[in-house]
Amino acid sequence: MDLNFPPLKNDRILRAARGEETDKVPVWVMRQAGRYLPEFRATRVNHDFFSMCRTPEVACEITLQPIRRFPLDAAIIFSDILVVPQALGMEVLMKAGEGPVFTSPLVTPEDLNMLETPVNVDDKLGYVFKAINLTRHKLEGKVPLIGFAGAPWTLMSYMIEGGGSKTMSKSKAWLYRYPDESHKLLQILTDAIVDFLVGQVRAGAQMLQVFESHAEYLSPDLFTQFALPYIKQIQERVRTKVDVPMCIFPKGGHFSLEQLSSVGYDIIGLDWTIKPDEGRQKVGPNITVQGNMDPCALYGTKESIQVIAKNMVHRFGSQRYIANLGHGIYPDVDPEHLAAFIDGIHDA
Numbered sequence: 001m002d003l004n005f006p007p008l009k010n011d012r013i014l015r016a017a018r019g020e021e022t023d024k025v026p027v028w029v030m031r032q033a034g035r036y037l038p039e040f041r042a043t044r045v046n047h048d049f050f051s052m053c054r055t056p057e058v059a060c061e062i063t064l065q066p067i068r069r070f071p072l073d074a075a076i077i078f079s080d081i082l083v084v085p086q087a088l089g090m091e092v093l094m095k096a097g098e099g100p101v102f103t104s105p106l107v108t109p110e111d112l113n114m115l116e117t118p119v120n121v122d123d124k125l126g127y128v129f130k131a132i133n134l135t136r137h138k139l140e141g142k143v144p145l146i147g148f149a150g151a152p153w154t155l156m157s158y159m160i161e162g163g164g165s166k167t168m169s170k171s172k173a174w175l176y177r178y179p180d181e182s183h184k185l186l187q188i189l190t191d192a193i194v195d196f197l198v199g200q201v202r203a204g205a206q207m208l209q210v211f212e213s214h215a216e217y218l219s220p221d222l223f224t225q226f227a228l229p230y231i232k233q234i235q236e237r238v239r240t241k242v243d244v245p246m247c248i249f250p251k252g253g254h255f256s257l258e259q260l261s262s263v264g265y266d267i268i269g270l271d272w273t274i275k276p277d278e279g280r281q282k283v284g285p286n287i288t289v290q291g292n293m294d295p296c297a298l299y300g301t302k303e304s305i306q307v308i309a310k311n312m313v314h315r316f317g318s319q320r321y322i323a324n325l326g327h328g329i330y331p332d333v334d335p336e337h338l339a340a341f342i343d344g345i346h347d348a
């Protein structure tokens with residue numbers, strides 16, 4: 001892998017992450033490479049979703065699509081959080097209109113024996129490292145490249161539910177009925193995630209985001225027992241090997257913000273259900289906040305989007321702040337409306 005990268009021309013997001021002054025508020029959008037872009041859909045018709053993730057040239061091309069169109073301040077590598085369960089030997093398919101489906105989800109703790117551990121990330125996930133390295137070169141220093149992984153609880157819940165769920169009752173049942181085995185699974189995932197994130201930075205990722213998308217299903221006590229310790233461990237262990245800003249996004253986990261502010265992440269991502277001042281106050285002055293416009297606000301007019309975007313910047317303040325949506329952009333959003341959002345942020 002060629003690690004001689006072109007010089008970075010826009011470091012706004014890295015500056016905001018480190019608490020340094022920024023001329024404009026940096027902005028990127030979760031799922032910015034995705035189905036709302038006609039060029040993504042055109043590539044997607046010819047490919048299976050996970051084959052796209054496994055082909056570095058395709059993953060690179062899709063990562064660059066939104067960067068060519070919009071003045072975004074970061075790129076995020078095209079991949080999925082479910083590549084880690086796949087690396088542990090589980091089969092995951094992406095079904096059109098249905099989302100991810102595991103062919104054999106975990107049912108009882110004995111099923112943990114089927115997981116192929118420890119994961120050699122170079123063998124199993126080397127395709128992500130190659131995609132990152134290629135993309136960092138192809139970006140030509142335009143903006144930083146973000147790497148990511150799902151957090152252990154979110155991945156555990158997918159591995160047990162086998163796909164989407166309204167209640168997470170099967171995976172939460174594990175937490176209550178099999179706490180020891182749940183910890184065993186969470187630790188297996190944590191070990192794989194740490195190596196995976198370190199490998200992404202060594203390949204060229206300049207910032208990392210950990211997605212705890214299923215925080216919202218946990219009670220504060222369950223979060224403290226089964227999510228927080230692993231989120232903390234990931235930060236500590238990754239940081240002993242590489243040094244880039246790290247973001248944790250606990251979707252729906254307002255109750256966890258104070259606790260999360262003490263486990264070492266540079267950035268905490270907020271969903272749209274919390275007021276900017278309240279989120280800011282909960283994470284404290286030494287952490288950068290990211291978020292949190294309602295993704296559905298992009299269905300409004302361009303004018304209304306700009307008003308909401310500017311108002312959001314005023315409420316968060318322009319420093320130690322990274323603008324984003326409160327969750328991923330939806331597939332039926334007009335790309336021109338995303339452009340209005342980005343302009344609204346940069347002009348605020």
Ligand SMILES: Cc1c2[nH]c(c1CCC(=O)O)Cc1[nH]c(c(CCC(=O)O)c1C)Cc1[nH]c(c(CCC(=O)O)c1C)Cc1[nH]c(c(C)c1CCC(=O)O)C2
Pocket residue numbers: 029030031032033034035044049076077078079080081082094095096097098099100148211213251328
């Ligand atoms: C939970 C989760 C997943 N994947 C991810 C999360 C965490 C963020 C979140 O809470 O949404 C993370 C993810 N998924 C994808 C990215 C790529 C980078 C980006 O542009 O943000 C990232 C960062 C591509 C994707 N991941 C997926 C698509 C669409 C797949 C398709 O084209 O069929 C993309 C572009 C599919 C996916 N992948 C997943 C689901 C539930 C789905 C189906 C729902 C949907 O279709 O939006 C699992």
